[in-house]
Structure formats: structure tokens, C-alpha cells
Amino acid sequence: MQRRTQRPRIADVAREAGVSKTAVSFAFNSPERLSAETAVRIRGIATSLGYRPHPVARLLTQRQTMTLGVLTPQALAVIFSNPFFALFSEGVANAAEDLGYELHFISPLHGSLALAVGRATVDGVVAIGLSGDHPEIQQIRATGLPMVLVDSDDLPEHSSVVVDDEAGARAAAEHLLELGHRDILIVAVEGPALTTGERGRTGVTERRLRGYRTALRAAGVELGDDWVVAARASIDGGTAAFQDAWSRGLRPTAVLAMSDAIAIGAMRAARELGLSLPGDLSVVGFDDVDLAAHVDPPLTTVHQPIRQKGADAVRLLLIEVEQRAANQPEHLRLETRLIVRGSTGPAPHQRQEVPAA
Amino acid sequence: MQRRTQRPRIADVAREAGVSKTAVSFAFNSPERLSAETAVRIRGIATSLGYRPHPVARLLTQRQTMTLGVLTPQALAVIFSNPFFALFSEGVANAAEDLGYELHFISPLHGSLALAVGRATVDGVVAIGLSGDHPEIQQIRATGLPMVLVDSDDLPEHSSVVVDDEAGARAAAEHLLELGHRDILIVAVEGPALTTGERGRTGVTERRLRGYRTALRAAGVELGDDWVVAARASIDGGTAAFQDAWSRGLRPTAVLAMSDAIAIGAMRAARELGLSLPGDLSVVGFDDVDLAAHVDPPLTTVHQPIRQKGADAVRLLLIEVEQRAANQPEHLRLETRLIVRGSTGPAPHQRQEVPAA
DNA sequence: ACCTTCCACTAAACCGGTTTTCTAAACCGG
DNA sequence: CCGGTTTAGAAAACCGGTTTAGTGGAAGGT
Numbered sequence: 001m002q003r004r005t006q007r008p009r010i011a012d013v014a015r016e017a018g019v020s021k022t023a024v025s026f027a028f029n030s031p032e033r034l035s036a037e038t039a040v041r042i043r044g045i046a047t048s049l050g051y052r053p054h055p056v057a058r059l060l061t062q063r064q065t066m067t068l069g070v071l072t073p074q075a076l077a078v079i080f081s082n083p084f085f086a087l088f089s090e091g092v093a094n095a096a097e098d099l100g101y102e103l104h105f106i107s108p109l110h111g112s113l114a115l116a117v118g119r120a121t122v123d124g125v126v127a128i129g130l131s132g133d134h135p136e137i138q139q140i141r142a143t144g145l146p147m148v149l150v151d152s153d154d155l156p157e158h159s160s161v162v163v164d165d166e167a168g169a170r171a172a173a174e175h176l177l178e179l180g181h182r183d184i185l186i187v188a189v190e191g192p193a194l195t196t197g198e199r200g201r202t203g204v205t206e207r208r209l210r211g212y213r214t215a216l217r218a219a220g221v222e223l224g225d226d227w228v229v230a231a232r233a234s235i236d237g238g239t240a241a242f243q244d245a246w247s248r249g250l251r252p253t254a255v256l257a258m259s260d261a262i263a264i265g266a267m268r269a270a271r272e273l274g275l276s277l278p279g280d281l282s283v284v285g286f287d288d289v290d291l292a293a294h295v296d297p298p299l300t301t302v303h304q305p306i307r308q309k310g311a312d313a314v315r316l317l318l319i320e321v322e323q324r325a326a327n328q329p330e331h332l333r334l335e336t337r338l339i340v341r342g343s344t345g346p347a348p349h350q351r352q353e354v355p356a357a
Numbered sequence: 358m359q360r361r362t363q364r365p366r367i368a369d370v371a372r373e374a375g376v377s378k379t380a381v382s383f384a385f386n387s388p389e390r391l392s393a394e395t396a397v398r399i400r401g402i403a404t405s406l407g408y409r410p411h412p413v414a415r416l417l418t419q420r421q422t423m424t425l426g427v428l429t430p431q432a433l434a435v436i437f438s439n440p441f442f443a444l445f446s447e448g449v450a451n452a453a454e455d456l457g458y459e460l461h462f463i464s465p466l467h468g469s470l471a472l473a474v475g476r477a478t479v480d481g482v483v484a485i486g487l488s489g490d491h492p493e494i495q496q497i498r499a500t501g502l503p504m505v506l507v508d509s510d511d512l513p514e515h516s517s518v519v520v521d522d523e524a525g526a527r528a529a530a531e532h533l534l535e536l537g538h539r540d541i542l543i544v545a546v547e548g549p550a551l552t553t554g555e556r557g558r559t560g561v562t563e564r565r566l567r568g569y570r571t572a573l574r575a576a577g578v579e580l581g582d583d584w585v586v587a588a589r590a591s592i593d594g595g596t597a598a599f600q601d602a603w604s605r606g607l608r609p610t611a612v613l614a615m616s617d618a619i620a621i622g623a624m625r626a627a628r629e630l631g632l633s634l635p636g637d638l639s640v641v642g643f644d645d646v647d648l649a650a651h652v653d654p655p656l657t658t659v660h661q662p663i664r665q666k667g668a669d670a671v672r673l674l675l676i677e678v679e680q681r682a683a684n685q686p687e688h689l690r691l692e693t694r695l696i697v698r699g700s701t702g703p704a705p706h707q708r709q710e711v712p713a714a
Numbered sequence: 715a716c717c718t719t720c721c722a723c724t725a726a727a728c729c730g731g732t733t734t735t736c737t738a739a740a741c742c743g744g
Numbered sequence: 745c746c747g748g749t750t751t752a753g754a755a756a757a758c759c760g761g762t763t764t765a766g767t768g769g770a771a772g773g774t
Binding site: 019020021022023026033034035038057059060061062063 | 721722723724725728729730731
């Protein structure tokens with residue numbers, strides 16, 4: 001009654017072949033240390049037994065996993081529904097693959113990101129959207145894992161890659177102001193940053209908001225508190241946010257959206273309310289995902305080099321991973337630029353008076 | 358000159374605390390087996406030393422990694438640029454996360470998918486687009502790793518999730534035929550299936566092609582060999598393919614594209630050639646990604662439940678992973694359905710005569 | 715014939731934990 | 745005060761490989 005229907009171990013192969021474990025290991029990893037015939041014979045027996053080296057066991061001695069982690073403070077399901085993240089992953093994957101690394105996605109496990117990081121068998125992580133005020137940041141850093149921050153640079157000891165969100169946002173707002181808009185609705189990405197009030201001054205949302213505000217203030221435009229709303233980072237989120245603002249009586253002539261998905265959702269909501277684009281309403285997005293150029297009307301948006309962020313982050317990470325020296329962290333800031341397409345136009349001369357939905 | 362600047366091991370903590378390795382292990386994993394004060398003291402010393410259990414070492418004894426692999430025959434960079442895959446990942450991630458599993462993406466390593474699978478430390482894999490005639494399929498199966506196939510069901514021993522591609526394609530073609538189209542260009546997804554001629558009868562491309570052909574044949578429409586072209590599965594790929602067909606003198610009144618991205622690319626190319634949509638050219642896509650409803654004109658396409666495919670695949674995989682019994686493989690076939698939007702319309706009455714670009 | 719070198723392979727240590735088995739002391743009822 | 749049960753922790757085996765440090769015999773040089 002042997003319940004040993006397990007997978008064969010190296011010792012089983014060794015016994016069957018009448019050699020030592022060492023010889024079997026050599027047959028797989030350094031066949032030149034064995035006579036050709038022995039190596040072939042051992043490998044033959046191994047395959048006939050269905051043996052393959054246990055990947056975890058070999059990881060234990062080879063001190064690296066050849067795997068990179070992508071750390072996300074949100075659930076993966078949220079992340080993958082975000083086209084921004086798909087582009088970012090593309091950049092990461094491209095760089096990682098070139099260098100022979102695989103990718104492991106790390107998201108909060110049982111609610112704890114630190115726990116997930118602690119369990120992860122990776123050589124280093126690229127953390128996207130992890131800011132210095134994350135509640136578990138200390139524990140995460142305590143793992144000692146090489147880490148590169150993306151879209152956050154408030155942990156100077158870690159290399160980072162950010163884009164100039166503030167300048168991009170400012171350009172977006174200035175564009176609308178030049179077109180004569182004064183009643184501008186800002187739709188932010190919902191997240192801890194907004195809901196915790198003054199904390200989280202370091203996130204993407206805050207930087208973009210600061211850019212918008214700077215431009216508006218410089219133009220002498222008053223921005224009412226309820227003209228800044230939050231939305232889930234999805235098309236539906238944008239639709240809901242615009243509908244909500246509209247139903248609260250707000251009648252913007254332009255929308256500054258913090259992501260393209262939100263912008264597209266807002267456009268949809270506006271259409272459903274009978275508004276014409278960009279005649280009645282101008283919309284500016286952020287990110288310039290592939291989608292942006294293909295919607296109707298093509299979306300005016302702030303371009304940021306998303307793929308490159310991913311690729312650069314991997315590059316910086318590998319500097320740290322591969323040379324275990326105490327190298328200086330590097331901080332990259334990439335440019336953004338406004339891409340004017342068809343979703344923005346001159347402000348209507350008078351406040352529009354369209355029928356409510 | 359001690360070059361021991363390594364991370365602390367469990368033995369270091371044990372020595373420092375004056376206890377055995379066992380006690381340290383207990384302090385972390387089953388503190389109830391220690392007196393409360395001892396457990397607290399040990400954990401305190403551990404943190405002060407910066408100790409955390411080595412994740413690989415603990416994987417070796419806990420016989421599972423709580424990680425699922427997503428196996429893709431193509432490079433990850435290709436994969437992530439495909440909106441279809443983002444949706445699929447979303448479904449996979451959602452299901453995996455609910456069950457406490459993390460995700461590891463496995464793509465060919467140094468050109469070999471089997472090598473990558475062999476090295477991967479996962480409890481099972483979801484293989485997307487891996488057909489039975491993949492050159493390394495035997496080696497991949499030899500790993501003995503639980504595996505669920507998506508978009509392929511020609512390995513009966515493995516559970517699988519497919520959609521009714523053929524019926525969907527047929528519906529798409531019939532829709533165009535009913536609108537009076539007879540000159541229909543088919544743009545397939547490029548891949549091994551097409552380039553190897555008759556081999557690979559099992560892939561998505563072949564099933565869809567069969568659906569198109571069945572409908573056309575039933576309507577007595579002749580389909581010239583050069584009216585089936587291949588394109589990279591991207592917007593640009595679709596643009597290039599349509600331009601190429603046009604420059605070869607083809608003048609279709611409709612396009613059957615095997616992915617939404619290709620369809621959108623073809624629409625762009627058509628626009629650039631001065632065609633109006635759907636007046637001069639009707640286009641039908643496949644997949645119904647989020648994007649499809651938001652382009653101009655909204656894309657008529659074949660909907661398939663992509664997220665659900667991912668979620669179902671994980672569900673089937675976990676049945677196999679968690680109960681190591683010899684359970685029966687399960688084969689799911691999900692439905693597709695045609696979504697008619699604005700990109701299709703009646704065929705122009707006479708062959709159009711538009712100026713070449 | 716003797717010493718050295720090389721070859722092909724083995725034994726044992728090691729990677730860093732977990733788990734099983736065992737033991738000494740404390741506890742407990744009668 | 746005695747035998748039996750807990751309790752708290754230690755010792756050793758184990759997970760499944762890789763790597764280091766040998767080792768015996770054959771070949772080569774003189």
C-alpha cells in the first residue's frame with residue numbers, strides 16, 4: 001500500500017542508473033563533466049522515468065530566480081482593465097524578456113501587499129503607483145528586495161521613473177483656457193489620495209491636480225470645490241462621474257479628465273445627454289493610450305511615454321539586481337506633451353441651455 | 358574580512374535569541390506552540406535583525422506555490438499589446454485573486470516554451486492559444502503540470518475552454534451577405550497556422566476561417582485565394598493589410614476581420630483612401646473588446662465572453678490543482694454572438710470607383 | 715617502475731527553511 | 745508521593761536539488 005505515487009526525485013534517477021545524485025545533476029547542468037555516453041544514458045533514464053529537476057529546489061541553490069515582480073497596490077483585475085497598465089506591462093515585458101527574465105505580478109494578498117511581497121520569489125520589483133505614504137511601505141522596504149518606483153519618487157533611496165504630470169496637466173488646462181473655456185469640470189482618478197484629504201500629496205492624481213489648478217489660477221479662473229470629482233479609472237467610471245456632475249446641476253463647457261478612459265466615458269455620457277462634441281463640450285484626456293486616437297471624436301490628450309516608463313524601470317532595476325554593489329539610485333523624469341485632436345474646440349459663446357436628460 | 362553581508366538566516370535569529378531553529382520557525386508559523394512571551398521575543402529579535410523567512414526555502418517544504426502560470430506561446434510584449442489579452446488576463450486575475458493565487462506569466466525563454474515551463478514555479482498553468490500541434494507540446498505536457506487549454510480543445514486529457522468561433526464567424530459573414538456584399542476581404546490574424554499551410558487546422562484562425570467560408574459557400578459566393586490575407590493582430594497590422602490588398606487592386610465592399618484591432622486598422626486605412634464607412638465599405642470585427650463600441654463608426658463585431666474564458670479556465674484549473682485526484686477533464690464551449698453596430702451597411706449598388714491613394 | 719596528471723565519478727556539505735519525533739520539566743489528581 | 749498527561753522547546757530528519765572536495769584508476773612522461 002505504497003502511497004508513493006509522487007514525482008520521481010533525483011535520487012530515483014540515480015538509483016535506476018546506478019550512479020550518484022551528483023552524476024544526474026551533472027547530466028543536466030554540466031554534461032561536459034561526464035563521459036558523453038554516461039550523460040546520454042542518465043538523461044535517457046530520466047526522461048523514461050518522467051523526471052525533471054524540481055524548479056523550487058534548484059532555485060534554492062542558484063541564488064536567483066530570473067523573475068521580476070510587478071508590484072501593484074490594487075487588485076490585478078482592476079489593473080488589467082486599465083489600458084494604461086497594459087501599455088506599461090508591455091514596456092516592462094519587453095525589457096524583461098530581452099534580458100531573460102520572467103514576470104510575476106504581485107498584488108495585495110489577503111489585503112496585505114507586504115505579505116504578498118514577502119512571499120514572492122523574485123529578484124526585484126517594479127512598483128507602479130506605490131507612494132511613500134502607503135501604509136505598508138516600511139514592511140515592503142524591510143524585505144530588502146531591489147525596488148524601482150514608477151510614478152512616484154518620494155523614496156530617494158530607490159531608483160524611480162516618473163513623468164512630468166504637472167506640466168502635462170498645466171498644458172491641458174491652458175489649452176482649454178485658450179479656447180475660451182471657463183466652466184471646467186475636473187474628473188480625477190478615484191483613490192486613497194483624494195479620499196484621505198490632505199495626505200497623499202505625492203501621487204499622480206495630486207500632481208496632475210496641481211497642474212490643472214496652477215493654470216486655472218494663473219488665468220484667474222475660480223474652481224469650485226464641487227467641480228473636482230472622482231471617478232473609477234474606467235470608461236464606465238467616467239460616464240458615471242459626468243452624469244453625476246450633470247445631475248447636480250453643473251454645466252461645464254469642458255472636462256479635464258485624468259485618464260483617457262475617464263475622458264471617453266465622459267464623452268459618452270455627454271452624447272447621451274444630447275451634447276455635441278466638441279461644439280457643446282470639450283474633453284481632454286490624459287495618457288494617450290492607443291484608443292485615444294480612434295474614438296469619435298479623436299481625443300485631445302496629454303501624451304506620456306508609458307511603454308518607456310516600463311522599460312526604463314526594468315533597466316534601472318536590473319542595474320541594482322545584477323551588480324549587488326551599493327550603486328546610486330537613479331531618478332528619471334520623462335516628458336509629457338499635449339496632443340490636440342478633435343475633442344476640444346472653442347467654448348460656446350453663451351452658456352448652453354440643453355434639455356436635461 | 359568577513360564578506361558575510363548576507364541576509365540573516367533562521368540560524369542567526371535562533372542563535373541571537375538563544376533558542377533552536379525550530380522555535381524561530383514556530384514563532385512565525387505556529388506561535389501557539391510557544392509560550393506567548395517567547396514567540397514575541399523571537400519575532401522582536403527577528404525584525405531587529407531584518408530577518409524574513411526565505412520565500413524559496415519555505416516553498417520547498419510547503420508543497421505548493423500558490424501561484425498560477427499564464428502560458429503564452431508568444432512574447433509577452435506582443436501579448437500585452439493585444440486588448441483581447443488584457444481582457445483575458447482580467448478574467449484570470451479576478452478568479453485567481455479570489456482564491457488567493459498569484460499570477461506568473463510564462464512566455465518562451467531563449468526561444469523555448471518548454472524550457473520556460475520547466476523552470477516555472479507554479480502550481481498549474483492556463484495555456485492560451487496553445488494548440489496540439491505546437492512543436493514543444495510533448496515536452497510541455499511531460500512536466501506533468503496541471504494545465505487548462507483556452508481557445509484550443511484538441512488535447513482531450515486537458516480541460517479546456519473555447520468559444521464557438523465558427524458559429525460567430527458564420528454569423529458575421531451572413532450579416533454581410535444579407536446586406537448584399539459579395540466582394541469580401543478576409544483579414545486573418547497572422548500566425549503559424551496560416552503560414553504552414555494545411556497544418557494547424559485546430560487554431561482559432563482556422564475555426565473562424567471555416568465559419569466565414571461556410572457562409573460564403575452557402576450563399577454561392579466565390580472567395581479568391583488572394584482575398585484572404587494575414588495581418589499582425591494590431592491596429593497597425595490591420596491598416597497595413599488593407600492598404601496592401603488595395604494596392605494589389607482588390608476592391609472589396611466589405612471586410613471580415615478576425616480581431617477588432619485589425620478591423621479598426623482596416624477602417625483607418627479605408628478612410629485614408631477616401632472611402633466612407635459604412636457607405637463604401639462595411640467592416641466586421643471579432644472579439645468585441647471595449648474599444649469596439651467607441652470607435653467611429655462603432656464597430657459591428659462578434660462578441661465573445663473573454664473575461665469569462667479566463668475565469669472559467671482558472672476555475673477548471675483549480676479543480677485539478679487542489680484535489681490531486683484523477684478527475685475527469687472538463688470541456689467548456691462558450692457562445693459567441695454578432696453585435697451589429699454602425700460599421701456595416703448595405704453594399705454599394707455598383708462597384709465603387711474611387712481615386713487611388 | 716615510479717610519479718604526476720587527468721578523467722570520470724562519488725561522498726558529503728550545503729541552500730534555508732519546515733516538520734516529525736523526542737525529552738525534560740511542570741502540572742495534576744488521588 | 746507517584747504515575748500519567750501537558751507544555752515548551754530541542755534534535756534530527758527532511759524538502760530536492762547543487763556544489764565542493766575528494767578518490768580510484770588509467771594514461772602519460774621519464
